[in-house]
Amino acid sequence: MKKCSEMGSKTNGLWEWNLTWRRKLFEWEEEEAMELHNMIQRVQTSQGCMDSWEWTHSKDGQYSTKSAYAILAKEEREATEITTFSRIWNSVLPRKISAFNWQLLQDRIPTKMNLLTRGIIKDIQDCKCGICGEEEEDTKHLFLKCNMVRWLWMACAKWWGIKVKLEADCWNTFQVAGREPKEKCIRDGWDCIWNSLAWTVWLARNQNTFQGKEINWEKLLELIQLKSFHWITAKKERYAFTLTDWFINPVACLKDCHRKR
Numbered sequence: 001m002k003k004c005s006e007m008g009s010k011t012n013g014l015w016e017w018n019l020t021w022r023r024k025l026f027e028w029e030e031e032e033a034m035e036l037h038n039m040i041q042r043v044q045t046s047q048g049c050m051d052s053w054e055w056t057h058s059k060d061g062q063y064s065t066k067s068a069y070a071i072l073a074k075e076e077r078e079a080t081e082i083t084t085f086s087r088i089w090n091s092v093l094p095r096k097i098s099a100f101n102w103q104l105l106q107d108r109i110p111t112k113m114n115l116l117t118r119g120i121i122k123d124i125q126d127c128k129c130g131i132c133g134e135e136e137e138d139t140k141h142l143f144l145k146c147n148m149v150r151w152l153w154m155a156c157a158k159w160w161g162i163k164v165k166l167e168a169d170c171w172n173t174f175q176v177a178g179r180e181p182k183e184k185c186i187r188d189g190w191d192c193i194w195n196s197l198a199w200t201v202w203l204a205r206n207q208n209t210f211q212g213k214e215i216n217w218e219k220l221l222e223l224i225q226l227k228s229f230h231w232i233t234a235k236k237e238r239y240a241f242t243l244t245d246w247f248i249n250p251v252a253c254l255k256d257c258h259r260k261r
């Protein structure tokens with residue numbers, strides 16, 4: 001292996017690479033060599049130092065599987081964020097619902113526990129769930145774990161004939177929901193239910209918390225069904241099913257329209 005100092009020279013104080021290869025490069029390799037050259041062009045070498053390997057992703061320059069894993073996890077997270085963002089913003093949802101759901105997935109909704117963290121609520125005793133009044137109200141509890149909210153999830157899943165996995169937090173639950181079912185039109189439709197459910201729960205919680213209005217859960221289920229119907233049919237003219245069709249079998253409605261395209 002050659003040293004860096006043998007792979008170029010300084011001209012007028014600036015390092016210029018002069019890469020030499022042990023054999024003549026194939027045509028496809030030429031392209032890669034060019035790419036490599038472009039990548040290292042901005043790198044300036046230090047004089048009077050010994051060549052050594054350095055892992056730039058850790059402070060001490062030493063490679064560790066932990067730091068490599070952290071980079072891969074970060075890349076994965078960034079890629080997932082982009083997909084999640086477009087799932088929410090390119091959907092049939094009204095803008096304010098998209099905005100709410102993006103905030104929800106980032107855990108920035110003003111739940112009581114979030115208000116406690118921000119110092120707006122002073123006492124943890126005042127952080128009981130606005131729906132059940134039993135557990136502390138954080139995002140996970142309010143949208144996934146609270147007893148009647150769970151019932152609502154299961155009722156929607158039954159209506160769609162699918163299984164719902166409620167993960168440790170909203171972000172992961174949304175990711176898992178995005179991987180099933182197989183057909184994109186059904187996945188998009190289910191995203192719409194996801195968003196409709198979260199928004200409806202939030203409004204009901206607010207009315208219950210601030211106006212003491214009791215929640216009628218059967219009515220909430222109907223509201224989710226109605227809202228999702230209006231959102232989906234308003235944006236996609238090819239969807240010609242009726243509200244009754246939608247109430248009876250939403251998956252068949254979406255599949256049917258998908259086939260007719």
Ligand SMILES: [Zn+2]
Pocket residue numbers: 129130131132133134135141142146147
């Ligand atoms: Zn609760």
